[in-house]
Amino acid sequence: MKVAIINTPAKGTEVHGAGCADVKKSEKRNKDEAWVIDVDSKLELSHTYWNDQIGDQVSPDSAEGWATAEAWLGEFNFLPCCGDLADGVSPFGTTEVPDLPVADDKVISVWVGWRVADAAIAQGGTLGAKLEARKPNAVLDRTVKLTKAESEALAAVATQLENEVLGSKGAGPVAYSCRTLRDRLAAAWA
Numbered sequence: 001m002k003v004a005i006i007n008t009p010a011k012g013t014e015v016h017g018a019g020c021a022d023v024k025k026s027e028k029r030n031k032d033e034a035w036v037i038d039v040d041s042k043l044e045l046s047h048t049y050w051n052d053q054i055g056d057q058v059s060p061d062s063a064e065g066w067a068t069a070e071a072w073l074g075e076f077n078f079l080p081c082c083g084d085l086a087d088g089v090s091p092f093g094t095t096e097v098p099d100l101p102v103a104d105d106k107v108i109s110v111w112v113g114w115r116v117a118d119a120a121i122a123q124g125g126t127l128g129a130k131l132e133a134r135k136p137n138a139v140l141d142r143t144v145k146l147t148k149a150e151s152e153a154l155a156a157v158a159t160q161l162e163n164e165v166l167g168s169k170g171a172g173p174v175a176y177s178c179r180t181l182r183d184r185l186a187a188a189w190a
């Protein structure tokens with residue numbers, strides 16, 4: 001299916017069916033030109049969209065690369081106009097999300113999704129300031145280096161957000177994304 005992907009700095013990345021009448025409006029609103037691609041599934045879309053970012057961590061075409069694409073599905077806002085698009089399955093089946101590389105023994109580098117970033121910014125403090133500094137770069141660059149204390153604070157934010165989201169309707173990919181961040185933080189310190 002042909003889809004139109006629009007980067008929306010304020011709230012993740014919109015995915016429309018390519019023929020959707022809202023594409024033009026969203027392009028204007030978000031000052032972004034839609035990227036139209038033909039994909040068979042949401043997972044394939046995530047894998048294509050994030051290819052460069054995944055490549056910073058692992059080979060995109062490895063099992064870990066596909067697992068990362070799956071973990072980052074929560075960053076997309078799949079609108080009803082792409083309702084027929086299948087979820088998709090990794091060519092490697094289910095794989096654990098890889099640990100992100102640890103920068104040194106005191107700091108980890110972790111990519112943070114917009115929902116968690118926004119929640120952390122709202123809470124303020126050094127963690128909020130750190131993520132605030134990343135905000136203009138939107139969804140493509142929210143990789144932050146965190147101390148253990150900041151990592152724990154971020155895990156708490158992710159946990160809180162996940163609990164909130166799990167208590168409301170229609171939140172599947174969000175909860176998945178948050179849980180993944182928590183797991184990645186834990187894994188990075190393990």
Ligand SMILES: [Zn+2]
Pocket residue numbers: 015016017020021022023079080081082
């Ligand atoms: Zn649409």
